[in-house]
Amino acid sequence: MKPPAFRYHSPRSLPEALDTLDAVGHDGKVLAGGQSLIPILNMRLAAPGHLVDINGLTELAYVRTDADGVRVGALARHADVEADADAHRAVSLLRQGLRLVAHPVIRNRGTTVGSLVHADPSGEMTAVLSLLGGSVELARLGGTRRVGAADFFTGPLESCVEPGEMAVSAYFPRLRGRTGTEFIEAARRHGDYAMCGVAAAVTLDDDLRIVSARAAYLSVSPVPLVLDLTETLAGATPDTAHWRAAGELAADRTEPDSDIHATAEYRRHLVRVLTARALRTAAVRGADPAVGGDGQGSDDQGSDDRECGARD
Incomplete structure (x- = not known):
């Protein structure tokens, strides 16, 4: 399949790119990694008159970590962010989510910021940004603005x-x-879009008692869904927490749709099981940082795993 005809632009600087986008308006699309855009063009699901290729803007191919977090430039590839040791130490959830994005060949070319702009409700990075309360910086001729995750999607x-x-x-x-x-998800095959995915964060006090438990979901709502599940877990330790209760609460607060991949009932079941599993593993990591944050999960997955019937 071939895309519809378009005019190709290859700006050499950010001001030139913004000038081009300003001129073409609604009829322009930005090309970065292209791992989502090119298939959409080929299937004729989009027909922009202008394609603005920003791959020449190498100054945007960065991953920068400071005391407060990680900033990812528009041309940083998924693989670059995933492999960045400083970013992993600062925000482990980034690597935990990125390892589940499609396949290595896609991650080698696709960009993290481009994935966010694509705003696919099945995309891992949308859940990561939403759970962390991150933001996206948007530029145009005359200025920039920053939009929080809650308003971006x-x-x-x-x-x-x-x-x-x-x-x-x-x-x-x-x-x-x-x-x-x-970050954990269930898909029919490795690399497929998840039928349900859960990003979880659990905070403990100095006595290792839970003071906060939150989870973000993909593939169960039109935009990333973030739930505060602290009420079912507050004051418990990782060993005594009622993880199933947290999963039940999450399932009660989601309203997934059915499609060709899974029924709404099965998606709600996955919410229930994966929430309990993800929160438990997050809590164990919070209690003992030596467990690590590589996203591989703990060895003791418990009975919740056997209920799921799907890979993580």
């Missing part, structure tokens, strides 16, 4: 990026205190 495959604007970076804040994270 406006619908399935829809973000708040306006004509003439370009996402130039995304910021992933560092979680404070004794906080552990986990």
Whole structure:
């Protein structure tokens, strides 16, 4: 299949790119990694008159870590972010989510910021940004603005990026205190879009008692869904917490749809089981940082795993 005809632009600087986007308005699309855009063009699901290729803007191919979090430039590839040791130490959830994005060949080319702008409700990075309370920086001629995750995603495959604007970076804040994270999902085959995915963060106090438990979901709502599940776990330790109760609460608060991949009932079942599993692993990591944050999960997965019937 071939895309519809378009005019190709290859700006050599950010001001030139913004000038081009301003001129073409609604009829322009930005090409970065292209791992989502090119298939959409080939299937004639989009027909922009202008394609603005920003791969020449190498100054945007960065991953920068500071005391407060990780900033990812618009041309940083998934693989670069995943492999960055400083970013992993600061925000382990990034690598935990990125390892589940499609296949290595896709991650080698696809960009993390581009994935966010694509705003696929099945995309892992949308859940990561939402759970962390991150933001996206948008630039246009005359200035920039930063939009928090809660306002950035406006619908399935829809973000708040306006004509003439370009996402130039995304910021992933560092979680404070004794906080552990986990990202887990269930898909029919490795690399497929998840039927359900859960990103979890659990914070403990100095006595190893839970003071906060939150989870973000993909593939169960039109935009990333973030739930505060602390009420079922507050005051418990990782060994005594009622993880199943947290999973039940999450299932009660989701309203997934059925499609060709899974029924709404099965998705709600996955919410229930994966929430309990992800929160438990996150809590264990919070209690003992030596467990690590590589996203591989704990050895003792418990009975919840056997209920799921799907890979993580």
